[in-house]
Amino acid sequence: MSNSVITVIGKDRVGIVYDVSKLLAENQINILNISQQLMDDFFTMIILVDTRKCPKSRQEMLDAFAAEGEKLSLDIRMQNEEIFKAMHRI
Numbered sequence: 001m002s003n004s005v006i007t008v009i010g011k012d013r014v015g016i017v018y019d020v021s022k023l024l025a026e027n028q029i030n031i032l033n034i035s036q037q038l039m040d041d042f043f044t045m046i047i048l049v050d051t052r053k054c055p056k057s058r059q060e061m062l063d064a065f066a067a068e069g070e071k072l073s074l075d076i077r078m079q080n081e082e083i084f085k086a087m088h089r090i
Helices: 016-026 058-072 081-087
Strands: 003-011 030-039 042-050 074-080
Touching (some): 003 058, 016 030, 016 058, 016 074, 058 074
Antiparallel strands (some): 003 042, 030 042
């Protein structure tokens, strides 16, 4: 793995940034850039991360994000940075 884009969406509450950044730190995933916004009662966040030091496979991380997202009532998704850029090219 290398750079990836993580998106987080959920009902706003205290501790979302903490919960997600803790999960990233536990897996040696470094935050390169982060953007967050509130849309009414919904919290949205896009994070550019470096996954080179992550000891888990991409699929293991996708599974971990899905499981943790369910526990935290968040939608946490990860995409390869190049795929993300290609999908959002005008």
